[in-house]
Amino acid sequence: MKSFFTHLECLSCGKVYPKGEYYLCPSCNGFLDPKYDYDGIADEFDPKELPFRVHSIWKWFEFLPIEEERNVVTLGEGDTPLIRCRRINEEVGMRNLYLKDETVNPTGSLKDRSTSVNVSVAKELGVETVAIISTGNAAASLAAYAARGGLKAVVMVPETTPEGKVVQALVHGALVLKVRARSMSEFYWLYREACSKFGWMDSIGGINPYRNEGKKTYAYELSEAFRWDPPEWFIIPMAGGNALIAAWKGFKELISLGLISRTPKLVGVQPKECAATVKAFRDGKDVAEPVSPGQTIVTSLVVPNPGPKSSLVLKAIRESEGTCDDPSDDEVLDAMRLLAKEGVFSEPGGAISLAAAKRLVDQGVIDPSDRVVCLITGSGFKDIKSVEMILKKPLIIHPTLESLEKALREPAF
Numbered sequence: 165m166k167s168f169f170t171h172l173e174c175l176s177c178g179k180v181y182p183k184g185e186y187y188l189c190p191s192c193n194g195f196l197d198p199k200y201d202y203d204g205i206a207d208e209f210d211p212k213e214l215p216f217r218v219h220s221i222w223k224w225f226e227f228l229p230i231e232e233e234r235n236v237v238t239l240g241e242g243d244t245p246l247i248r249c250r251r252i253n254e255e256v257g258m259r260n261l262y263l264k265d266e267t268v269n270p271t272g273s274l275k276d277r278s279t280s281v282n283v284s285v286a287k288e289l290g291v292e293t294v295a296i297i298s299t300g301n302a303a304a305s306l307a308a309y310a311a312r313g314g315l316k317a318v319v320m321v322p323e324t325t326p327e328g329k330v331v332q333a334l335v336h337g338a339l340v341l342k343v344r345a346r347s348m349s350e351f352y353w354l355y356r357e358a359c360s361k362f363g364w365m366d367s368i369g370g371i372n373p374y375r376n377e378g379k380k381t382y383a384y385e386l387s388e389a390f391r392w393d394p395p396e397w398f399i400i401p402m403a404g405g406n407a408l409i410a411a412w413k414g415f416k417e418l419i420s421l422g423l424i425s426r427t428p429k430l431v432g433v434q435p436k437e438c439a440a441t442v443k444a445f446r447d448g449k450d451v452a453e454p455v456s457p458g459q460t461i462v463t464s465l466v467v468p469n470p471g472p473k474s475s476l477v478l479k480a481i482r483e484s485e486g487t488c489d490d491p492s493d494d495e496v497l498d499a500m501r502l503l504a505k506e507g508v509f510s511e512p513g514g515a516i517s518l519a520a521a522k523r524l525v526d527q528g529v530i531d532p533s534d535r536v537v538c539l540i541t542g543s544g545f546k547d548i549k550s551v552e553m554i555l556k557k558p559l560i561i562h563p564t565l566e567s568l569e570k571a572l573r574e575p576a577f
Contacts, residue, residue, distance in 0.1 A: 165226060168200045168202075169230070171183070171199050172184075175197050176192050176193075179192075183289075184289065185365060188371065197373065202417070205227070209226050214388060220243055221277050224380075227380065227384070227417065228378070230284050230288060238280050238312075239312060241269050241277050241280050242381050246385075247262060249263065255502060256502065258525055258534075260395075260534060264386070267514065267543040270308065271304045271305045271308045272301075273301040273546065274542065275301045277382075278376060278379050278406070283306070284313070294306060294315055295355070295367060296318075297352065298321055299321065300321060302369075303325075303338070304336075306319060307336035310338065317336070317338035319339070323342045324463075326463070378410075380411065382410070394428045395428050397430075397534055397535070399536065400433065401513050402432045402433060404470050405476075407541075408432050428537070429486040430481050431524065432488045435490065435496070436491060437459060437462075438462075440455045440474070442488040451478070452471075454468055461512045462493070462512040464513035464546075465516065487529060491519035496512050497512075497553055497554050499516065499517075499518040500512065500554055509544035509545070510541075511542040511544050513547075517541075
């Protein structure tokens with residue numbers, strides 16, 4: 165397949181740069197955005213060929229910033245199931261509820277989409293070591309893809325990161341550093357200094373301009389799945405909000421190519437105890453201000469200071485005529501129970517999208533007949549400690565029918 169990537173463009177000052185190891189704009193420190201020859205894509209891209217292509221994000225090769233297919237580092241990420249709910253509709257109050265199940269990605273979370281592009285670009289540029297700071301999912305993902313691509317990986321995680329996420333990074337051979345920092349700012353300072361001093365490729369989604377391109381594929385997959393008539397709502401869990409920004413870019417690309425005629429309304433969701441971007445949306449502000457986070461089980465979405473990129477998140481939500489929401493931990497736990505009834509095992513950071521859907525229906529924001537897609541971002545195996553909060557203990561019985569019959573009378577059965 166042919167590459168249509170052309171250059172990087174600063175979203176603030178408009179300056180352009182060739183493909184290279186750039187992060188923020190060297191001129192104004194603005195965010196860089198990969199650009200493509202959309203006229204060329206329009207001439208050569210044929211949606212009818214999609215069913216016969218590889219089942220991963222790379223079926224959309226024309227829309228991604230890789231020039232040579234041989235440099236693609238993939239584990240089969242993307243093209244994840246779109247599950248129409250059958251068991252929980254009445255409890256949620258919706259008739260057309262769908263789950264975009266990212267738990268089945270190779271390392272169990274949505275991060276694999278962006279990491280595949282990130283590591284592929286690193287390989288194409290001749291980078292030796294990729295690095296990331298993460299609450300866990302991105303660390304595990306980067307370690308796996310770096311191993312697949314023959315690169316070295318360094319991941320820094322908070323000392324409190326769940327062991328399931330740390331183990332994943334370790335098993336793939338990454339250098340894993342648990343940082344005992346006094347604050348997130350101290351944590352980020354160490355990471356930035358290390359990348360600069362040792363020449364590691366910074367793989368943070370808010371900084372690395374290539375990484376988010378992998379998450380554009382949500383827009384493509386949903387549009388294709390709904391026969392180029394996207395759902396009315398797409399509900400996305402947010403930490404920094406990169407997935408939401410990327411999805412919005414993808415939908416706008418499809419609009420510009422005439423493949424769809426409208427876009428979904430986007431909903432950005434954060435936990436009530438750390439919802440800086442949600443607060444900014446409700447207050448009518450253009451940029452989120454830092455907040456002091458409280459205790460929450462939704463640890464994967466805790467970003468007290470989303471920074472300047474929150475302006476792009478807020479702009480996307482408003483352009484799509486969407487909204488924001490901030491469910492409580494109790495509502496997230498209830499959503500985890502509901503997802504389990506549909507056979508989906510989610511960590512809190514994924515289930516929060518369903519919690520938001522239920523709240524927005526109750527508030528009259530979403531009509532019960534609307535087609536709504538909840539993004540379920542990560543597997544419950546990522547955070548067993550939180551999952552245990554909704555479980556009953558297994559029953560221990562003796563190898564007798566009497567003992568079994570007694571167990572069957574328990575309310576759990």
